[in-house]
Amino acid sequence: DGGITQSPKYLFRKEGQNVTLSCEQNLNHDAMYWYRQDPGQGLRLIYYSQIVNDFQKGDIAEGYSVSREKKESFPLTVTSAQKNPTAFYLCASSIDLRGSEQYFGPGTRLTVT
Amino acid sequence: GDSVTQMEGPVTLSEEAFLTINCTYTATGYPSLFWYVQYPGEGLQLLLKATKADDKGSNKGFEATYRKETTSFHLEKGSVQVSDSAVYFCALSPSMEYGNKLVFGAGTILRVKS
Numbered sequence: 001d002g003g004i005t006q007s008p009k010y011l012f013r014k015e016g017q018n019v020t021l022s023c024e025q026n027l028n029h030d031a032m033y034w035y036r037q038d039p040g041q042g043l044r045l046i047y048y049s050q051i052v053n054d055f056q057k058g059d060i061a062e063g064y065s066v067s068r069e070k071k072e073s074f075p076l077t078v079t080s081a082q083k084n085p086t087a088f089y090l091c092a093s094s095i096d097l098r099g100s101e102q103y104f105g106p107g108t109r110l111t112v113t
Numbered sequence: 114g115d116s117v118t119q120m121e122g123p124v125t126l127s128e129e130a131f132l133t134i135n136c137t138y139t140a141t142g143y144p145s146l147f148w149y150v151q152y153p154g155e156g157l158q159l160l161l162k163a164t165k166a167d168d169k170g171s172n173k174g175f176e177a178t179y180r181k182e183t184t185s186f187h188l189e190k191g192s193v194q195v196s197d198s199a200v201y202f203c204a205l206s207p208s209m210e211y212g213n214k215l216v217f218g219a220g221t222i223l224r225v226k227s
Contacts, residue, residue: 004156033214042117042202042217043157058214090156100206101147102215104156 002027004105006091011110013085021076021108023091029103030096032074036060037088037107046089049074050097078110085112115140115207119218126225132190134221136177136203139184144205146170146179146186147215151200160188160201195225 004025013019025032031050035043045058049068063082068074074093078085088109092102120135138144145164149157161170166181177188186203203218 006156040219042219043215045214048214092157097214101159101162104149104158106156107154 004091004093004103006089006105006108009106009108011108013110013112015112016080017112018077018079019085019110019112021078021089021091021110023074023076023105024072025074025091025093025103025105026072027093027103028071029093030071031094032068033092033094033102034058034064034066034074034076035090035092037090043090046076048097078112085110115144115205115216117203117205117216117218119201119203119221121219121221123222123224126193126223128195128225128227129192130225132188132193132197132223134188134201134203134223136186136188136218137184138186138203138205140205140207140216142207144207146177147204147206148175148177148186148188149202149204149217151202151220153199157202193223193225195227198223198225 007022033048034046044060047066049055065077090107091105094100094102116139118137147162148160150160151157161172163170163179169178175190177186200220202220204215
């Protein structure tokens with residue numbers, strides 16, 4: 001089955017620690033995205049990548065970093081510089097950035113205490 | 114800038130009632146429009162889409178028509194079921210130019226009672 005996987009589903013960390021969220025897709029899509037979702041709010045774009053070894057900041061990139069070494073993988077690191085890291089993180093992919101629909105993974109709920 | 118505005122929820126309906134969730138947008142050019150659905154604890158699933166004015170997207174009994182004159186893309190369903198309880202997001206992709214990304218509304222919670 002083609003799709004997007006995110007792991008783990010729940011993640012707990014202590015304040016001050018960096019943490020990396022995994023996102024893998026086997027849809028052969030060029031573009032990948034990371035969103036943050038907070039209760040009662042819509043999705044906000046953190047980073048996106050349209051091709052391997054290239055990525056761009058979204059609307060709320062501060063305190064986050066990404067890499068795109070393989071087409072299938074787009075991991076997100078939440079650094080200790082992110083002031084409010086507790087949230088639901090969603091990864092998505094699309095064929096490209098030309099207005100095509102995005103396909104979402106199941107999400108990772110990160111709790112930092 | 115580009116934006117999407119949805120009606121505030123939660124929307125609470127009885128089973129078999131008619132559903133409308135309003136969505137209006139602001140965008141330059143000719144955006145594509147989408148409705149996504151999110152069930153509790155899960156990611157988003159594409160429900161339907163429309164790529165040009167007067168297009169009607171439909172799926173699983175849900176429909177939405179791209180109205181350029183009113184800049185709207187309201188979601189409708191004739192008879193809701195308890196299983197339709199979820200959060201619904203309206204979104205737009207600003208234009209067909211390469212490099213554009215989805216802009217989401219805040220989401221509308223739908224609760225259907227049996």
